Structure formats: C-alpha cells, structure tokens
Amino acid sequence: MDVFKAAAVRTRTHGDVLSLAAGQPSTSAPAPVLRATREALETHLLGYTETLGILPLREAIAKHHALEAGVTVHADDVVVTTGSSGAFTLLFLAAFDIGDTVVMARPGYPAYRNTLAALGCRVVELDCAAESRFQPTVAMLDALPEPPKGLIIASPANPTGTIIDADELAAIARWCENNGTLLISDEIYHGISYGDVGTSSAWETSKESVVIGSVSKYFSMTGWRLGWMLLPSTLRRAVERLASNMTVCPPAISQLAAVAAFTAESRTELDGHVRRYARNRHIVLDGLTKAGVTDLAPADGAFYAYADIGHLTQDSRAWCENVLASTGVALAPGVDFDTVHGLETVRFSFAGTTEDVTEALVRLTPILS
Ligand SMILES: Cc1ncc(COP(=O)(O)O)c(C=O)c1O
Incomplete structure (x- = not known):
C-alpha cells in the first residue's frame, strides 16, 4: 500500500x-454483472440479506465448484463473505484460539500472517524455496515438532504464482485430516493458470478442509468485496454467528450482481x-x-x-x-x-x-x- x-x-x-x-485486474466486472447491477438498483430494496449470503449466489458458487473440481458441493456448504479477506477473519476467529499454531508458506500473502498475529495466534512460516515451487510439502509438515492447529496454502500463490500439483495437494489434505490440522486452501486465483501445471481443489480430497474463493481475481471484481468459503458443517454455525455480529451480511448489491458472474457470457x-x-x-x-x-x-x-x-x-x-x-x-x-x-x-x-x-x-x- x-x-x-x-x-x-x-x-x-x-x-x-x-x-x-x-x-488486481485492470478491467471492470464482466458485462452481465454490470447489467445485473443496474437492474438491482432499479428493482431491489438492497437491505440486509441472509448472513451467509443469498441463496441464488450460494447455489451459483456451489455449481461452479462442482463443475470445476468434479465434486458434489451444496449451497449449504457455501458461506459468502466480504471479500476473501472477510472470510479469513471469520474463519480464524471460529477455528482458532489464542496461542494456536498456524503454519503458512514463506514467501506468502502477508495478510494471513498479520491477521493471525492480530488475533493472538502463533504463526509458523515454512521456508519454501524453488525446490518445492515455493510451496509447502508433506515432508515439511512431517518435520514439524507437532501437528499445527491450522495450515494455510495458496495455489496459485501470491507472490509467486506457483501451483501445488494435484498429487501433492491431495497428500497435504490427507496429512491434515490424519493429524487433526485444519487445512485452509486459498483458491482465489483459480481460473488464472497457464497450462503447465493445472489447479486442483482441496475439496477433491477432503471436505474437512476449508476452500477460500473470491470474485476479486478471475472474475475481475476486487472492489465489490465478495468472497466465499466452502466450509465443513462443524464450523458453519460459529461462522454464521460471528458474521451476523461483525458484518450482518456481505454487500447486497454485490451479491445480487455476482450471480451473473457465473454465466457462460x-x-x-x-x-x-x-x-x-x-x-x-x-x-x-x-x-x-x-x-x-x-x-x-x-x-x-x-x-x-x-x-x-x-x-x-x-x-x-x-x-x-x-x-x-x-x-x-x-x-x-x-x-x-x-x-x-x-x-x-x-x-x-x-x-x-x-x-x-x-x-x-x-x-x-x-x-x-
Ligand atoms: C492469496 C490471496 N488471498 C486473499 C487475497 C484477498 O483478496 P480479496 O479479499 O479481495 O478476496 C489476496 C489479495 O491480493 C491474495 O493475493
């Protein structure tokens, strides 16, 4: 900044x-989203919405993941948030306590580290270099003194752009399930990859993990402040209660418009x-x-x-x-x-x-x- x-x-x-x-992209939201925005301004009250997000949007997001990852995703699995940034805060508060250890890659997106630190969590950074495409591996997790409460991965990553290949991601997801570690898979850059290594989703292996999504990157809608989580049912109620207190709901106009982001056009x-x-x-x-x-x-x-x-x-x-x-x-x-x-x-x-x-x-x- x-x-x-x-x-x-x-x-x-x-x-x-x-x-x-x-x-961030240098383009506006896609045309169907802009049209839906104009229509919503004319026809909607734009009051508060359901805390977890309006059903048509949660359905569209669920369908998007189901098609992308080839897994069953229900609208109930989806929690819409105020940017993925809002998802991280809610999730960290719901899943972690003061003093819990949460592991992430270095280099990595700094807001994970800063938000976790502000909430009193202990952040352990894995020194990830070129040999592992700047990404954590199961071998690195095995070398930790004890399994952490949480692990955050991002694929494609910021700042490196590197992708964790499908087998390694599946192995990481299984490791987390077996060791009682909450895997948080930041997949907000999905849709933007260049063919050499394709993206895969943590939910292809483990629905005990949390998948983070956003309209900010592929969908070219940073300022609309909309993100989402695919959340295990065990965390849903805590997240809902936190969200209803902290933000009431994500922006109504953005939710109504974002439904059109998932169309073929x-x-x-x-x-x-x-x-x-x-x-x-x-x-x-x-x-x-x-x-x-x-x-x-x-x-x-x-x-x-x-x-x-x-x-x-x-x-x-x-x-x-x-x-x-x-x-x-x-x-x-x-x-x-x-x-x-x-x-x-x-x-x-x-x-x-x-x-x-x-x-x-x-x-x-x-x-x-
Ligand atoms: C890896 C990663 N995660 C999360 C975010 C936050 O994005 P937003 O809150 O706009 O969804 C960013 C923003 O640059 C990012 O690079």
Missing part, C-alpha cells in the same frame, strides 16, 4: 506511472482477460530473462512474476522506490511477502494492459541489465 501511495504522488507530479505493483469475457494475462506473462518473463533476471519462480498461475534480484540489491524496498523515481514503474518489493529473504526479491504484476506491460519492460530493461 505504501507503493500505491508513492505511485499516486508520482502520478500527480509526473503523470507517467505504469503500475506492475497492483495485485461472463466466462467468455473473463477468459479473454486470462488470454491477455498469458500474453503479458510471456512479455514479462521474456523481458526479465533477456535483462539477466533469470532466477524466477515458475509463474504457473495468477498474474505475478516473482524474481530474485539479489545481484542488483540487498534492499528491495529502497530499490523499488528508486525504480519508481527513475522510471515511473511501480513494483512490489519482496519484503512484503518474505520477511527473511524478501529484501532480495521483487514481484511484477502483469494484470495490466499489454501496452503498459510492454512499455514498463522497456523502461525497466536498462535498470535490470
């Missing part, structure tokens, strides 16, 4: 910012964005490699390239500030995602337009070479 702030200042003073920092539009991400990914990976930045995480999915730039700096934060000042290109320093090795890494987001990504690489090349 500090990068965003600095980029906003630079936009005011120079007007030349190209952002490869933002972890929306998918056609959204798949077009994924094809653009694929082109942008090629431009970024090619440009970085040619500029001598070759230590890159395999960008299997999401819209990120995560690079080791230890040959250029030992302070990624200051380096990103300098890059913004000298080129107008905003990047995310790795230190946000990895408090140990992140001073030598940086994340490039390629969710923007192809023109912007191409121009950004032109500006960056002299600095990277």
